[in-house]
Amino acid sequence: MDNCKLCQKPSTSRCAKCHQIFYCSRECQKEDWNEHKKSCGNSPVVKNNETIDENFRKFPIMNDCKVCQKPSTSKCAKCHQIFYCSRECQKEDWNEHKKSCGNSPVIKNNENFPNFDLSLHEMTEFLTNMMLRMNKGTVTKDWDVPEFGKEYATKYPHEKEQIKCLNSARSSLKGMQIIDKIIDSDINEPDPGHILKRWMEFSNTLLKFLSSPRKIGDIFTGKTKGPYVRDKGRVAQSFSNMPKQSLTLIKGRVHVAVGFVDLDFLLRARIVQNKSSIERPNKFIGYEGSIYAVAKTNVIKEMMMNKAPIRSIIEVWFSTVWTTETLKNFENAVKNVLQYGNAPNRSPPNPTKKELHPKVRSLISHWIKSIRSPKSRQEAHRLWIETFDSEERVFAVVANLIEPRDRVQAARYILTGEFPLMDDQQQKNLIASITMFNCNDGISPHSTSEFMLEMMPMDAILLEYKREDTIFLDAIYNFLENAIAKVCDWLSPPIGKAEMIEIYLHFQSITNDNSALLASIRQLEPWTISWSNLCDYFYTRDFHKLLRECSGDDTVHVMTSMNWISEIFGAHIMDHKSKYRREIIRNAQTMISMIGNSMDPSGYFRYTQVITHPYNVGDIGATMMVKDKWLDYFLKGQELNVGDVTFELFAHTHRIHTLLNIYFTYSKKFKVYSTYV
Template sequence: MNICNVCQKPSTTKCSKCHQTYYCSKECQKKDWKLHKKSCGKNDVAVPNIASGPFLPGMSEILTDMMFNMDIGTPLENWNVPDFGKEYAMKYPHENDRIKFLNSARSSLKALQIVEKVFDNDIPNLPDPKKLAKRWGELSENLIKFLKSPRKYGDIFTEKTKRPYVGDKGVGALSFSNMPKGCISLDQGKTHVAVGFVDLDLLLRARIMQNDHSVEQPNKFIGYEGSIFAVAKTNVIKEMMIVKAPIRSIIEVWFSTVWTIETLKHFENAVNIVLQYENAPNNKPPNPTKKEIHPKVRSLISHWKKSIVTPKSRQEAHKLWVKTFNSENATLTIIANLIEPRDRVQAVRHILTGEFPLMDDQQEKNLFASITMFNCNDGISPHSASEFMFQMMPMDAILPQNKRKETPFLNAIYNFLEDAITKIFTWLSPPVGKTEAIEIYLHYQTVNNDNSELLASIRQLDPWTISWSNICDYFYPHDFHSLLRACSGENTVHILTSMNWVTEVFGAHIMEYDSKIRRKIFIEAQNMISMTGKYKDPSGYFRHTKVIAHPYNIGDMGATLMVKDSWQDYFFKGQDLNIGEVSFVPYSHTHKTHTLLNIYFTFNKKINAYTGYE
C-alpha cells in the first residue's frame, strides 16, 4: 500500500511533478516541500525552460513552488493540445525521428501553460539578464539605468541602441517576408517606391484604383533592397510572371525547399532573361526605371545558372531546412490551434520539410532542392534562422474566402497565391491590345541618410506612396523622419510597420504590471482574440478561445493597448505632418509578432494621409 511521505498514512495521491512521492494531504505536502524539492524531478521531466519573458535564475523552482501550493488533485486547466505526433505517424509511420520530435514539441506546448500561473503572483524584481535582453532587445548600462529609475507605464526608453538595418554588406537573406502586408491601393499611373521590399508580397493584395489623381499610363513599382539575395530572387520571379510560367512553378521558387523538374526549367529560362539586364553602376544609384542589376546581384544569379546543372536532392533540402529549427519554435502553436487533424498533418509536413505545395504526389526522381535557397555564393545564406511562409500570409484575406470542411488549410493558402499571382500576371503582361498596368524595377541599394544621391533620385520620381517595411525599427525617430523628408515628393504618403516598438516602451509586457491586474489584462486580450476570430475566420480553421500559445503573447496584446498612444506621441514628436493612422494588425496564429503596428502618414498637411489599407 502507498503511504504518505510525512505521516505514513495510506495515500493514493502522488506529487504532481515527480509522480513518485505520495502525500495524504496538502498540509503534508507543504511540510515536506523544503526537503522534497531537492530531489523532486531528478529522474523525471523537469519544468521546461520557458523561452521568453523576464524570468529569474531559479524561476523553475518558483513555478514548481506555485504548483505545489495548489490543491492536490486540482490540475491545470486542460489545454487539450492535439496529439499531432500520433496524427502525423498515421500518414508517415516510418519517420521515427520526426514523430519523436513532434511528441517532444507537444510536451513543450503543454508545459507552457504553467507560465500563466505567475500572472497572479508577485516575483522578486531581479530579472535574469538573458530574459531582460530578450524583452528589450539589448542589455546595456543605459537600459539598467532606465529600469532602475522611477518610471510609469508608457515611459519610453529613448537611449535604446539602434543598429544599421543593413550592416552585413548585402549577404543577409530572407527567403520571403516575415510579416503580413495590408491591402494597399495604387492610384492609376502613379509611382510606388518599396524600400526593403524582400519580395513582391505587397502586390499580392494591392489594387490599382482610378480616381481624380489617375494618369493614363502604367503604374511604376520601384524597389530598393540592401539584400543581394532578395533583389536577385525577386527579379527572377518577376520575369517568370512576365513570361507566364506556370503559377505552381512561381510558388515553388518563391516559397518551397523542393522544386519539380518543370520548375527548374522555368527558373533557368527566367535566369537567362535577367542576366541580359544591363549592369547597374557599382558605386552610385541605378537608373530607377531601367532594367539593371548590380554586379553583386549578377554574380549570384550567374552562380544559380551554374548550379542548375547539379542540383541537390530532395533529402538534402529537408536536412538543410531543419538545421535551424527547434521544438521551442512558436510556429508549432499554429499546428496546435488548427481544428482539423487533416490540416494539422499537412501543416506539420510543411513545417518539417519546407515544401509548398507538398510533394508527396510527385515522383522522387523529378524532385530537386531549391536552387535559390541552398545554392548561394559569397557567404549568402538563406534560411540561416527559422523562417516560415505562414508568417507573411494575410489570414484575414485568406480564411474568409474558404470553407474549412471543403478546403484544407494549405490549399486555402495556395488558392490565395494563385489568384493573387494571376492578377499580377495580368498587370505585367496584359491581353493583346491592352497596355501594361504596372512596370516593376528592383534594385540593390541601401536607403539611408548617408546616401544623399539616392535620396534625391527617389524624390525626383515624385512617388505617390513609399512603403518602408519595418525599417523604422532601426532608426531614432528624428533621423527616420529626416530620411523620409529627403525622399518625399509633394504628396507622398509613407507606409510602414513597426515590429520592435514594444522594446522601447515600459508597460508593453504583461509582467511589468502589478499582479493584481495581470489577470484582467490577460482575460481582456483573450476576449479580443475570440471576437476578432469570428470575423476573420468564419469557417473555423483555428481555435480562438483557450488559444494554445505562450501566455505572454496573449497578455502582451492587452498590455500594448495601454501604452501604444505613448509610443505614437514619441514617434511623431516635433513633426509637422498629417497622421493617417497607427493601428494594430489583428491577432493571427501565424504571425511571428502579435503586436505589429501599421502606420501611415504624409508630410503634406493639405491632403488626407490615405493609402487604402484595409
C-alpha cells in the same frame, strides 16, 4: 485596466472629456483637476472626435467607389463595408452587392462587436466594458493541445525524428503550468536574460531607466538602434517574415518599396484610376539591402512576365523542393535577368532601368552553374531540418487549427518546407530548390527561422475560404495562385490590353547618408512609399528626416513597426505588477476569442483557447494599453497627417503578435484622421 493617476488604486473610470486619465473616485479627479486641465483638451480624441470610418474615408488612397473607382466618403448604410461615390453607382452595383450585404459581420454579430461608426474612445470603452463583464474565472493551467504528433504519425509512420520533434513541441505548448509562475512572481533584481529578451538590449542606459521611478507608458528613449545595414546584404531571406498591408496603387503613379524582400506587397494590391491618374503603366521601384532577395525576386518577376506556370512561380518563391518543369522555367528566367544592364557599384542605380549590381549578378550566375547538378528532395529535407528552429512557437499555428487534416499538412510544411506538398509526385521529378540551397561565397545559407506562413495575409484568406470546403494549405495556395495570376496580367496583359505595371528592383540600402539616392527617389514624385519595418532601425528624428528627404508633394508613407514594444514600459506583461497580470492575460484571451469568433467566418482556427506562450497572450493585452503612448512619441512634433493606424490583435500564422501598421503623409493638402504637431 489601469491605476488611478493620484492614488494608484485600480480603476476603470476615466476623465469623461479626454478618456485618457483614470481616477478611482470623484475626489481624486477633483484634486488632480488643476494639473490635468492643462493637457486634457489636447488629447487627439478630443481634437478629432469624428468617427473612425469618417476619418479613415478622408485618406485619399484608401477608399474608392466600388463601381467607378472615384474617391468616396459614402458607404452602404446597411453593411458599412462598401463605398460608393453616388446613388447611381450604388444602384448599378446592387444586384451584385445584395448577395453579400447581409453577411457582414457587423450585421450578423452586432451584439458581440461594436458598430464601426463608434469613435475611437467609444470603441475602446466598449471593448473594455465587454471584457470586464465577462466571468472572472482563473487562467487555464492545462491547455487543450491536440496530439498533432500522433496525427502526423498515422500518415508518416516512418519519420521518427519528425514525430519526436512534434511530440516535444506539443509538450512545450501543453506545459503551461509556468503561467502561474509568470503571473505571481515579482522580479526584485533585474535578470539579464529576461531584460535582453524583453528590451532587445542590455545596457547601463537601460538599467538606469528600469531602476528609476517610472510608470506604464513611459518611453525608453535611449534604446540602441540598428544598424539597418549590418548584414551588408549577406542574409538569404527567402520571403518576408510578416504580412504586408493592402495597398491601392493609382494608375500611372510611382510606388517605391524600401526593404521589399519580395513582391508580396503586390499580392493584395489593386490599381485604380482617379483624378490623379496618368495614362501610363504604374512603376513599382524596390530597394533592398539583401543581395539574395534582389536576385531571387528579379527572377520571379521574369517568370511572371514570361507567363511561366503559376505553380512554378509558387515553388521558386516559397518551396524547398521543385519539380523538374519548374527548374526549366527558372533557368529561362535566370538567363533573361542576366541580360540586364550593369548597375554602378558605388553610385545610386537608375530607378527605372533594369540593372544588376555586380554582387547580385554574381549570385545569379552561381545559380546557373548549380542548375547542372541539383540536389535531391531528400537532401533538401535534410538541409532544411539542420537549421530548423524547433521552438514551440513555430507549431502554435498547428495547435490552433481545428481540423486534424489541416494540422498534419501544416506540420508537414513546417518540417519539410515543401509548398505545395509533393507526396503525390514521383521522386525522379523532384529536386531541391536552387535558390535556397545554392548560395555563393559571402551569402548565408537559408535560415528556417522564417516560414512562408508568416507572410500570409490571413485576414484576406479567412474571408475567402471556409474550413468545410477547402483544406487550409489549399486555401493559401488558391490565394497565391489568384494573386500571382493578377500580377502576371499586369506585367504581360492579354492582347488588346495595356500594360499596367513595370517593376524595377535594386540592391541598395537607403540611409540618411545617401543623399544622391534620396534625391533620385524624390524626383520620381512617388505617390506612395512603403518602408516595411525600417523605422525599427532608426531613431525617430532620423527616420522622419529620411522620409522627408525622399517625399514628393503628395507622398503617402506606409510603415510597420515590429519592435516598438521594446521602447515602451508596459508593453510586456512582466512590466506590470503581479496582481494585475492574471487579469491582463484573461482580458487578452477574452478579446482574441470575442473578436476572432466575430470577424473570422472561415472556421479554420479556434479562439477560445489560443495556444501560445503566455508571454505572447499577455503582451497582446498589455500592448493594447500602451500603443497610443508610443504613437504619440513617434508622431508628435512632426507636422504630419495620420491616415490610419491598425493594430494586429492576434497573429494566426506568423511570429509577431503586436504589429503596428501606420499610413501618414507630410503633405498639408490632405485633411485626414489626426494631425500631430
